[in-house]
Amino acid sequence: MGGAKHSPAAEKDSKTTSGWVVLWATCPTSNYLTLPRGVAKILGCTREDLAKLRRSQRAIAFLARPDGTVQVVDMHRHADLVAQALHQNEVVGIAQVTPTNVTFNIPDAVEVHMGLQTYRRPVKDYVVTGTDDTVAWIIPVSEYYPFRRADRADKPYVEPPDGAHVYFRKSVFPGRLPSLAELERS
Secondary structure (H helix, E strand, C coil): CCCCCHHHHHHHCCCCCCCCEEEEECCCCEEEEECCHHHHHHHHHCCCHHHHCCCCCCCEEEEEEECCCCEEEEEECHHHHHHHHHCCEEEEEEEEECCCCEEEECCCHHHHHHCCCCEEEEECCEEEEEEEEEEEEEHHHHHHHHHHHHCCCCCCCCCCCCCCCEEEECCCCCCCCHHHHHHCCC
């Protein structure tokens, strides 16, 4: 893409603001999701990463955050953070990630915490949970550009000292943009 380049000054300013970048948004047809490529890279959960891990290590934890948001952390690198969150009763759910397709089931408690409107529908010999809601994977602006630079250079992403801040939520962002009427008046 052509156009304006991202300036270091803008990145410095982004570290002091509360801006967010949507890494991926989707409307899941079931509660069985694939980790988006960027999210999988940040969490250390790519096919290559997962192939090196034991089954018990191939999991992600969902930690309660305000406004129906969950922080998603990988269990193999952040077991201490998950243990602390368990002690503080912040773990909403844990999901196994398949090593071949990098997929997982959204735990029911996570769906409830996020406020997803779900329904059950029969598919062949079993029942799946689905939703008409769109979900989004988001990351702070201050972590997005360093991740993109590392990804573009085909280098591993170096997390901040307290770990990457990947969040998962229903993709409704109240009060973030002007109303439709205000946008159309401009």
